[in-house]
Amino acid sequence: MKTDLHPRYQNTTLGAEAETILRSCVHCGFCNATCPTYQELSDERDGPRGRIYLIKQILETDQATARTELHLDRCLTCRACEATCPSGVEYGRLLDIGRGVIATKTKRKLRERCFRWCLKQVLPRRTLMVWLVRLARWLQPLMPAALQRKIPAGQKPGVLPVKQHSRRMLLLQGCVQAAATPNTNAAARRVLDRLGITLLEIREVGCCGAVGYHLADHGDGKYWMRRNIDAWWPLVEQGVEAIVVAASGCGAMLQDYGRIFRDDPNYAEKAAGISHLIKDLSCVIGAENLHGLALDTSKKLAVHCPCSLQHAMGEVESLEKLLKRAGFDLARVAEKHLCCGSAGTYSLLQPTMSQTLLDRKVQALTQDTPDLIVTANIGCQLHLASGTEVPVLHWIELLDQTSH
Amino acid sequence: MANLKLQLLTELLKILPEAGIIQDEETLRPYECDGLSIYTEMPLMVVLPDSVEQVQKIIRLCSRLETPIVPRGAGTGLSAGAMPHREGVVVSLAKFNRILSIDADARQARVQPGVRNLAISEAAQEYGLYYAPDPSSQIACSIGGNVAENSGGVHCLKYGLTVHNILALEVVTAEGDILRIGNQGYDSCGFDLLSLYIGSEGLLGIVTEITVKLLPVPETTKVVMATFDRVEKAGDAVKQIIAEGIIPAGLEMMDRLAINAAEDFVHAGYPRDTAAMLLCEIDGMAEEVDEHIARVSAVFNKEKAGCIRVAADENERQRLWKGRKAAFPAIGRISPDYYCMDGTIPRSQLTKVLTTIQSLSDIYQLRVANVFHAGDGNLHPLILFDANVAGELEKTEEFGGKILELCVDAGGCITGEHGVGVEKLLQMPYQFDPASLEQFQRVKLACDPQRILNPGKGIPQLKHCQEYRSLSQASVGRHADK
Ligand SMILES: Cc1cc2nc3c(=O)[nH]c(=O)nc-3n(C[C@H](O)[C@H](O)[C@H](O)COP(=O)(O)OP(=O)(O)OC[C@H]3O[C@@H](n4cnc5c(N)ncnc54)[C@H](O)[C@@H]3O)c2cc1C
Ligand code: SF4
Ligand code: SF4
DSSP: OOOOOOTTTTTHHHHHHHHHHHHHHHOOOOGGGGGGHHHHHOOGSSSSSHHHHHHHHHHHHSSSOOOHHHHHHHHOOHHEEEEEHOOOHHHHHHHHHHHHHHHTTOOOHHHHHHHHHHHHHHHTOOOHHHHHHHHHHHHHHHHSSHHHHSSSOOOOOOOOOOOOOSEEEOOOOHHHHHHHHHHHHHHHHHHHHHHHHHHHEEETOOOOOOOHTTTTTTHHHHHHHHHHHHHHHHHHHHOOOOOSSSSSSHHHHHHHHHHTTTTTTTTHHHHHHHHHHHHHHHHHHHSSSGGOOBBBSEEEEEEOOOHHHIIIIIOOSSSHHHHHHHHHHOOOOTTTTSSOOOOHHHHHHHHHHHHHHHHHHHHHHHOOOOOOEEOHHHHHHHHTTTTTTTTTEEHHHHHHBBOO | OOOHHHHHHHHHHHHHHHGEEEOOOOHHHSSSSSSSSSSSSOSEEOOOSSSSHHHHHHHHHHHHTTEEEHHHHHOSSSSTOOOTTTTOOOOOTTTTOEEEEEEEETEEEEOOTTSSHHHHHHHHHHTTEEOOOOEEEEEEEEOHHHHHOOOTTTHHHOOOOOEEEEEEEEOOOTTOOOOEOOSSSSSSSOHHHHHTTTTTSSSSSSEEEEEEOEEEEOOOOEEEEEEEHHHHHHHHHHHHHHHHTTTOEEEEEEEHHHHHHHHHHHHHOOSSSEEEEEEEEESSHHHHHHHHHHHOOOOOHTOOOOEEEEOHHHHHHHHHHHHHHHHHGGGGOOSEEEOOOOOOGGGGHHHHHHHHHHHHHHHTOOOEEEETTTTTTBHHHHHEOTTTTTTTHHHHHHHHHHHHHHHHTOBSSOOOOOOOOOGGGGGGHHHSSSHHHHHHHHHHHHHHHOOBSSSTSSSHHHHHHHHHHHHHHHHHHHHHOO
């Protein structure tokens, strides 16, 4: 597509990157077909092609108001559009740029600003989150039913393996997941222990940076990213096989470190090194021989592959393949490419659209009456659980429970 | 204008909720073009109705205020048919996205116009049925847009264009009345209005409901891929297959540029180092399919194909087609812009026309990628250019015009399936004589006396035709002088 950037963005790194992406879009509209918000709202402005056009306009006129911002806000960053685009348009990256620029042009309402600030302060802080989740559980009986369903049930992480294997990988401890479902990482450690791999967790490693970064606070996001790089680097230098992530939302962000720090002389190389090592748990276990796990596969599973796993990390099949190979019966699921509406902080910031997509997703997941729904990301897990009676688990917990 | 806009807005607010009206300049912009983004125009406003009644009221209002209306489906059109009118309203049919009913016994479905083409086949799948015409844009384009453009696709060689697969339409006329045309059967008496409305590019009415014909999914479908070191050989193979009396379900050609761009996206295993590739699909009963595949392969062998491969399973077959269907936008990987032409020629002229296009490409110094429906001679030369380079678009348009005229000269026509829109207005007088164009105008005026429906598209004004003729005669003169 033709572009004519405003002088302010010409000859800047950001402008050049945005322009390359804009120029790769040929305006065919294929992406609208798989975009959840376009499917729901049928408005060009709420589809990827229209959003690309709006971002182009911001960079060409150097002007934008809340009218444009609304449509960028409504984007889930699910990146289904990217997977559909034959021309290879890096929409996710363009959106980050667009959101960053528009944040300098508009001023959100005070209430909104406060809410966003709180999210950025609270979610990434593990200890704080642990306490908040406890507090919420304690107050749960007093809450309205709709809110009650959003509080994760209490979980005990169980016994952790102590054996040290020669095969070692790092495990992202994370923030929200560590607080809400501590059993996920524990289960990952136990299952991998049975497969002869030790997972190491580094306490200093915290939030992957996605919370701030996707709320258009790139500075805040990068703060967390640098912290993690610094904490991991010594071990990476000693040699680890991989950095394993059990929450694909974080995995997608971590895989992006290399690109985000591309022009940072102090971090470029390390960030690229880290991104290179990032692996989703399903890929790690998928590469191993599962016979040793002796799984009980009697349950029929509906698999929800998170957008971050299928679209951002490009692992469309890793999870289903693994579960099939393990011997599970997989339920028929429609519209696998569509987002469940969780999308990081989206469910909190855009509750209406989020709920619409949740209902649609639950319908698609339960049509074939599964015993369980399994997924691979904490956000999706909690969100789905709030919308269905069918139990929702992280798949690694299932493997952990059913292997003897 | 400001007054008209205000009046329109006041009245529209009585018909539609506020969210269904877009009128601020800032966010109107994404509606300024369709899939042919080199032609743009800002509308007064865009409306998103979701009931037929609303569409009727909008048309009546626009008729009263003599305001142009531009219907819009998914905006994937490649002839700027849905490009807005500066003083008009864009009526988006995107919210009409429900499949109303599927009658498996009668093999038909009633759908709203905003339903995606592919969604119909997906919904019919559980009954073992599908909707045959499959434009490459089928993932996104709307069935209403297909009707308006009489779209074709890979499988139209055997199963016909949109016009052969529609049983009935509900149309809102320029007066805002409802017109039901066609019926459940295969023949209807009186004028064949169905054929008139299909392909009318939004000039005669807004389609609000469509009854499509569904076909049973064939028992067996196989695709064979063959590569050739010269485009001409591929062209000869196409002629030969048809001469054998075989009617493939699809017969498509891609050249080197297109193959490589598509391969980058789908990883279908297309051989990259080849001048041309044919994909030939055969469907039907198992024995028949096997026999035809063998005969097609024999033709390919005779024409000295490099590699001949029959897709081993459904997965591979799907991948081979996915690359073909994504080929236009995949070109975005190798060129910032492309301009897709849509001429049709007799199959016998394939090699000659392709060779001439190649020499034009050398003259204009613009690369051309070819990916097209070889079986029915519907060419899609994609001219690759860079819109950010001054003058390159104009050069491209001129080159494109030459290609279309070349098609007419070869005994073909200027559009196979993408429609005339704004894009091919100039070439209309090259294709049609004044009497035919005059007749088009009469039909248009009979259905839309105020000319409020998609004005300025599809049919050139006679004044322009005369100007064009004198211009091109001058240019013919120049060439003769050389
Ligand atoms: C990558 C790519 C590949 C393509 N491949 C093919 C192909 O293989 N074959 C093919 O035939 N086309 C192809 N096309 C062109 C395009 O997809 C078709 O013309 C399609 O039918 C347009 O549908 P739409 O819903 O996008 O319509 P729009 O682009 O929105 O509109 C097209 C025209 O139809 C009118 N219109 C739309 N809806 C209605 C309605 N309900 N009532 C009255 N008028 C209406 C509009 O006014 C306009 O004139 C391709 C396009 C792209 C971008
Ligand atoms: S699919 Fe890709 S090229 Fe086509 S409009 Fe969407 S982003 Fe642009
Ligand atoms: S990221 Fe998801 S919601 Fe956003 S434009 Fe792409 S497909 Fe739509």
